[in-house]
Amino acid sequence: MPVEPEISGVDLVLVGSFNPAIFTPDWFESYGLLPGAAESVENAVVAPELARFGYDWLHLQVSPTRFQASTAQAPLVRVPDLVARVFQEQLFHTPILAIGINREVHMRVGTAGEAELVWENLAPLEVWGGEEALATGGTRAGITSLAVARRAPEGRPRDDRINVTVEPSVRLSPYGIYIRVNDHYTVEGDPLDSAKRAADLLVKEFDSSVRHSDEIIDRTMSLATQPEES
Amino acid sequence: MGERSRSEIPFLKDGAGEPPRSDEFELTLMGSGYGESIVSHIGGGVWVVVDSCLRADGEPQPLSYLAGLGVSAEAVSLIVATHWHDDHIGGLSRLVERCKQARFVCSAALAEREFLGIVASLDDGSVQKGIKSGVREMRRVFSLLNDRRVPHRAMANQRIFQAGECEVWSLSPGHQTFNRFLKSLAEQIPRVGEAKGHVLSLSPNEVSVALWLRAGDVVALLGGDLERDGWRQILASEARPAARASAFKVPHHGSQNADEPAVWEELLVRDPVAALTPWNLGGRSLPLPRDVERIVSYTSRAYATGLRRAPSRTKRPPMVERELRQRGGAPTRTEARHGLVRLRRSLKGCCDWRVETFGAAIRLGSAAA
Amino acid sequence: MFQSGMATLAAQCPEDEELQESASFQRSVGARHLLDDEARRAIPEAKPLDAETAARPAQYVAPEAEGSGLIEANDETGLSPDVRSLPAPWMERASLHALQEWEGYVVAIRDKEFQARLLDLTAEAAFPDEEATILLEEISDRDAAMMRVGSIFRWVIGYERSPAGAKKRVSLIVFRDLPRLTEADVRRGAEWASEVAQRFRS
Numbered sequence: 056m057p058v059e060p061e062i063s064g065v066d067l068v069l070v071g072s073f074n075p076a077i078f079t080p081d082w083f084e085s086y087g088l089l090p091g092a093a094e095s096v097e098n099a100v101v102a103p104e105l106a107r108f109g110y111d112w113l114h115l116q117v118s119p120t121r122f123q124a125s126t127a128q129a130p131l132v133r134v135p136d137l138v139a140r141v142f143q144e145q146l147f148h149t150p151i152l153a154i155g156i157n158r159e160v161h162m163r164v165g166t167a168g169e170a171e172l173v174w175e176n177l178a179p180l181e182v183w184g185g186e187e188a189l190a191t192g193g194t195r196a197g198i199t200s201l202a203v204a205r206r207a208p209e210g211r212p213r214d215d216r217i218n219v220t221v222e223p224s225v226r227l228s229p230y231g232i233y234i235r236v237n238d239h240y241t242v243e244g245d246p247l248d249s250a251k252r253a254a255d256l257l258v259k260e261f262d263s264s265v266r267h268s269d270e271i272i273d274r275t276m277s278l279a280t281q282p283e284e285s
Numbered sequence: 286m287g288e289r290s291r292s293e294i295p296f297l298k299d300g301a302g303e304p305p306r307s308d309e310f311e312l313t314l315m316g317s318g319y320g321e322s323i324v325s326h327i328g329g330g331v332w333v334v335v336d337s338c339l340r341a342d343g344e345p346q347p348l349s350y351l352a353g354l355g356v357s358a359e360a361v362s363l364i365v366a367t368h369w370h371d372d373h374i375g376g377l378s379r380l381v382e383r384c385k386q387a388r389f390v391c392s393a394a395l396a397e398r399e400f401l402g403i404v405a406s407l408d409d410g411s412v413q414k415g416i417k418s419g420v421r422e423m424r425r426v427f428s429l430l431n432d433r434r435v436p437h438r439a440m441a442n443q444r445i446f447q448a449g450e451c452e453v454w455s456l457s458p459g460h461q462t463f464n465r466f467l468k469s470l471a472e473q474i475p476r477v478g479e480a481k482g483h484v485l486s487l488s489p490n491e492v493s494v495a496l497w498l499r500a501g502d503v504v505a506l507l508g509g510d511l512e513r514d515g516w517r518q519i520l521a522s523e524a525r526p527a528a529r530a531s532a533f534k535v536p537h538h539g540s541q542n543a544d545e546p547a548v549w550e551e552l553l554v555r556d557p558v559a560a561l562t563p564w565n566l567g568g569r570s571l572p573l574p575r576d577v578e579r580i581v582s583y584t585s586r587a588y589a590t591g592l593r594r595a596p597s598r599t600k601r602p603p604m605v606e607r608e609l610r611q612r613g614g615a616p617t618r619t620e621a622r623h624g625l626v627r628l629r630r631s632l633k634g635c636c637d638w639r640v641e642t643f644g645a646a647i648r649l650g651s652a653a654a
Numbered sequence: 655m656f657q658s659g660m661a662t663l664a665a666q667c668p669e670d671e672e673l674q675e676s677a678s679f680q681r682s683v684g685a686r687h688l689l690d691d692e693a694r695r696a697i698p699e700a701k702p703l704d705a706e707t708a709a710r711p712a713q714y715v716a717p718e719a720e721g722s723g724l725i726e727a728n729d730e731t732g733l734s735p736d737v738r739s740l741p742a743p744w745m746e747r748a749s750l751h752a753l754q755e756w757e758g759y760v761v762a763i764r765d766k767e768f769q770a771r772l773l774d775l776t777a778e779a780a781f782p783d784e785e786a787t788i789l790l791e792e793i794s795d796r797d798a799a800m801m802r803v804g805s806i807f808r809w810v811i812g813y814e815r816s817p818a819g820a821k822k823r824v825s826l827i828v829f830r831d832l833p834r835l836t837e838a839d840v841r842r843g844a845e846w847a848s849e850v851a852q853r854f855r856s
Contacts, residue, residue: 339780406835406840438854602753614786617786
């Protein structure tokens with residue numbers, strides 16, 4: 056990447072129907088999915104409507120309609136491997152309707168000038184009335200969030216899409232850029248036997264999805280860091 | 286005999302030259318150090334492909350070669366998979382898919398229900414894209430073949446193809462080798478509850494298919510990866526075709542394990558043209574220098590599609606290089622040495638083989654080897 | 655499933671977009687097993703809770719702690735008992751970004767090291783054409799115990815940055831936790847094998 060991320064990770068989100076109360080650290084440990092989880096998890100919350108805990112490289116959060124597994128530690132492939140095992144080996148009757156492979160990075164640019172260049176390239180302030188018109192008391196004027204939706208690559212279902220979000224980073228201030236690429240996959244067919252299809256799709260597509268998202272991030276940052284033509 | 290080295294000319298798609306004449310037998314061996322394939326014209330526009338390997342861009346080499354000659358994939362009438370080792374079936378499913386008129390033949394051991402069951406249970410497409418598994422490739426091939434395009438099994442002393450004056454026979458494997466093969470396979474596969482992984486190639490290669498090709502008066506013997514015991518069974522058989530071959534694809538990359546001197550005495554003419562592909566994996570390589578010495582003692586006309594050179598290293602970002610230096614060693618690349626050895630001669634048998642070498646291919650026993 | 659619980663929670667947290675979305679989705683899907691086009695359009699995008707807002711503490715109205723099965727390690731919020739500040743998610747942890755990544759498989763195992771064949775993922779290599787000798791001390795004890803010839807791993811080299819800003823160079827080898835062979839795999843395999851074996855001709 057032209058600018059290496061300081062924070063880099065992936066959120067895997069499955070949309071479907073889940074029972075959060077199942078997803079205890081003990082459950083993961085008992086099925087050999089996360090060794091030692093029962094004793095080593097952090098900040099565990101398990102309730103009928105929400106399960107959440109941190110384990111070594113993993114952060115897990117489950118609601119009745121979303122299963123989310125995240126990591127900020129390479130190799131990122133550990134996340135789809137775990138999720139695939141959960142839904143292929145144990146919860147193979149879970150209805151899963153969609154998968155999101157969300158690639159997220161926070162990058163630092165060096166100076167105020169470089170940061171201004173990025174935002175000016177992405178969305179010129181002039182279009183929005185100029186800096187003076189946008190100034191608010193005490194806070195920085197300008198873009199708070201830029202979002203673009205695009206079609207998924209050729210060959211994927213019609214409802215698949217890629218959503219790119221660019222924002223100032225709240226993790227890296229003052230001159231940080233945050234980019235998220237949400238690669239949304241629909242899981243076609245009967246929801247009742249969708250878990251295996253979803254898990255297969257995940258393992259098959261994960262690496263290429265992340266690579267494609269990294270290319271989008273690279274391109275965005277390359278364009279955003281191009282100096283103005285004099 | 287004519288011999289010409291055209292190592293300066295890019296081969297395959299860019300410079301393979303003219304296709305053979307209709308009355309010309311061609312045998313072309315291609316390999317890169319990990320991968321082998323043979324493309325053969327047995328007269329009258331009939332093409333045969335034995336095994337498959339990949340170019341660096343992921344395209345099957347035999348298809349690339351045929352395209353370079355201006356030959357359509359539809360002209361391929363027979364595809365043979367001699368065995369299931371990764372280095373012999375790279376891109377095989379794509380080859381089968383594109384050569385729609387070709388009959389597909391594989392070792393009868395691979396048609397056994399037990400082997401097929403292992404292939405299917407180990408790879409349902411869910412394992413990673415990166416490391417290509419021979420298991421996955423075979424599954425894809427079998428999934429492409431159906432009732433309209435049935436697969437065929439090759440066993441010892443069986444004619445597997447005939448077209449006019451051309452015929453192809455399989456000389457192996459014998460029935461008695463099946464049980465040994467299945468037993469050794471069963472010992473290596475993951476059990477229920479174990480992780481699916483990359484199932485490595487197995488040895489011995491006794492279920493490999495060795496082929497005898499005849500077109501007109503010309504005979505060629507293709508040894509696959511068949512090892513010594515397999516050759517002894519062939520030599521002992523009275524049911525095999527009798528005519529001796531004047532061209533020989535040396536089995537198993539010239540290894541000692543696949544050498545049986547009686548093959549040179551009883552199955553081949555005197556001083557045949559012989560060719561082999563090198564093989565490199567895990568710091569090991571074939572043929573060893575003593576293998577080369579042995580082969581050139583059998584024939585003065587031995588060739589290889591390339592030989593191993595000193596390992597090379599890939600340059601990476603400085604931070605990565607520092608880390609690799611600190612751990613005491615970086616990965617080494619087995620340098621891909623793409624080469625091609627092409628033999629052509631008239632079907633009438635009046636002239637001798639014309640040999641051409643392309644890319645990294647060399648004549649064994651010469652100063653370059 | 656848990657509809658009444660979700661509806662209650664959503665009613666208590668009108669500002670919580672994720673909860674509102676989840677409750678709305680549940681109402682629209684209900685107990686239908688097969689989704690028509692209308693229901694499919696209601697499927698929310700599979701995005702996480704916006705990570706930027708998630709970096710700010712999320713406010714949930716949680717059920718009463720007693721008897722609810724709620725397990726929370728961090729209870730010292732200083733907030734009123736039924737408003738819990740749940741911890742920020744994964745971006746609060748150290749982050750390791752790979753500058754170089756290989757996928758490899760084990761070719762041979764020796765006493766103190768193993769030999770591996772590597773596919774350079776960073777360079778998008780077409781096939782594994784690199785080899786390396788790796789000391790067993792470079793991998794975890796658990797991986798060393800479970801490793802066999804053919805096992806697959808990822809090797810990454812990159813910078814790890816802590817939330818406090820500390821930065822260090824890291825080389826990490828992790829064996830992949832791939833799906834297990836199941837009885838269903840074996841059964842499906844046998845069915846497919848029967849079908850294919852019947853097609854073969856001599």
